[in-house]
Amino acid sequence: MKNTSGIVTPPVANKKPKKLTIHNDTRIDNYHWLNRREDTEVLDYLNAENAYTKAMMKHTEGLQKSLFEEMKARIKENDTSVPYKLNGYWYITRFEIGKDYPVYARKKESLEVEEEIMFDCNVMAKQHSYFKLGGIAISPDNTMAAFSTDIVSRRQYTIRIKNLKTGEVYKDEIKNTTGSITWANDNKTLFYTKKDEVTLRSYKIFKHVLGTYITEDVEVYHEADETFNTYIYKTKSKKYLVIGSSSTLSTEYRILDADTPDGKFEVFQERIRDLEYSIAHFKGNFYIVTNADASTNFKVCKTPEDKTSKDNWIDIIPHRNNVLIEDIEIFKDYLVVNERENGLNNIRIIHWNGKEDYYLPFDNETYNAYIGNNPDFESETLRYGYNSLTTPSSIIDYNFKTKTKDIKKEQEVLGCKFKKENYESQRIWPTARDGVKIPMSIVYKKGLKLDGSNPVLQYAYGSYGSTIDPTFSSIRLSLLDRGFIYAISHVRGGEYLGRDWYENGKLLLKKNTFTDFIDCSKHLIAKGYTSEKHLYAYGGSAGGLLIGAIINMNPELYKGVLAAVPFVDVVTTMLDDSIPLTTGEYDEWGNPNNIEFYNYMKSYSPYDNVVSQNYPNILVTTGLHDSQVQYWEPAKWVAKLRDLKTDDNKLLLHIDMDSGHGGASGRFESLKEVALEYAFLLDLEEIRH
Known part of the structure; x- marks a missing residue:
């Protein structure tokens, strides 16, 4: 790794040009060969990258160890x-x-x-170097537990069955499943979902009967549309088994009485392009959260269990332009609705008799509240969770009758004499280039001076309508206590401000996600929160795509960036329908077999837009067995960046050779990667303690 003068030199990937032609347009991919996971040359290159990163970060090993121990010490072990x-x-x-x-x-x-x-x-x-226990499903008579495990980190789970009376684990193994299991009410029939071996799409539902061979399992549903995934569950009422099929923009359900597992599943409401709905059963009716009839932010409907098609649905909570309905929870006396208005979570409680309709009070501007685990219809309490950027998580039971709260558990932050009063959070609203206000949630230690000298770590995701709520992190304290500001940019592509917020950050409007982030960065600089010398950006997966895009567009704004399992080779991946998850992504990114989407995608794809220019300091992380974003995307990106960039800044790639998209499996092992990332940032700030 060191040359004759003792200087650490980066590995250089061989160029093996491959022509990729479509729509009369040819792209040259010099590093396409890196997509062979078992190839010795590929593994040698990946190991060389790891060795280079280790050598370049060797002087921070003491800091990494301190950070790891510090973060671990805050977490209650027992x-x-x-x-x-x-x-x-x-x-x-x-x-x-x-x-x-x-x-x-x-x-x-x-x-x-x-x-x-x-x-x-x-x-x-x-x-096992990696281990994950997936679903646990207890039989209705409490005697059996079906469970699933993944020992590779490809999210391909193996299901087995344990007799809870004897402790025996039966020898039969059901391989290549999603890990989720559902029992019928007869205590002997269970249903599970198989994955396509190549694409990893969840595409078939099978039925297994205890005492029979796995080879005798019956296929009960095949989702033939490659843009859909399928799954199965049982309603909270325990009356119905439900097979769901979902794509980015459409859903469809099939139902069957859970007492008759050998019966035929009936379609609830057939799929219609752009129709989304979810169902819950209670007392002879189904309750539906849906966007039917151009209900952008969703509404709640009701229909008899024997008349489930859309023309029978009756609105009980109508659509509102400024309120997004995210979820419902049903109790014997109450309907609980999880809503979002102006970016903030609200929990609404409605008595079935119509005499009560109110919201739980929350008094913070950057909080997160959510409905918790409530499996019992008869319960007189609602379990929900609450936290904020400055307030550790609490699990709370709210009594419907007495309207009192019982805090069942508060997250303990150990080892650092944490006091939430020492930190401040706020929400600010930078203006994007098209005049739209972009919300940002920020947190920092008290005593902030807006003189441009503060290091800021700016984070965003911005895809799939996934909302990044402002939640508490004891791990993040290691940055805050060293003077960092942490900022979440709620960019378009998420649903922070409702469904329209998502619609305006995908497909042919995807670039709004990137320019929103950049405009938030410029605001932080203009208002004195930080400067170009102290601003850092972070994103993972689709958020890693964002990182790749912004450093192509405005690299001068950032001192450094962290890109975790980044989706950066957008065009090539979306043209390869053998890669896991690709076909189901067309409604998010577009289908590049269509020239309009191809050209637009190519115009922002990070890998395709690397040019000869200065780039920030960059740390990229990935996992060899990643099933969501294949390892070769970040590997190819780093190779191309190293070839073309014109600066002397750090460019490091760390590959976990044992894990996948979610990182290491041990409770504390994942903290070692966080310690590496934080040490990278702190070292650039010359903070070495």
């Missing part, structure tokens, strides 16, 4: 979830001191009785 009751048992997840993985336990009827350990993932994870 932690236990708030128990919830289901079908006569209290279910608990807990972590033990010195162990990386959770223990899943339950107690019958009372929390005072001795616990029954169902799964100890610390034992199950032995001998």
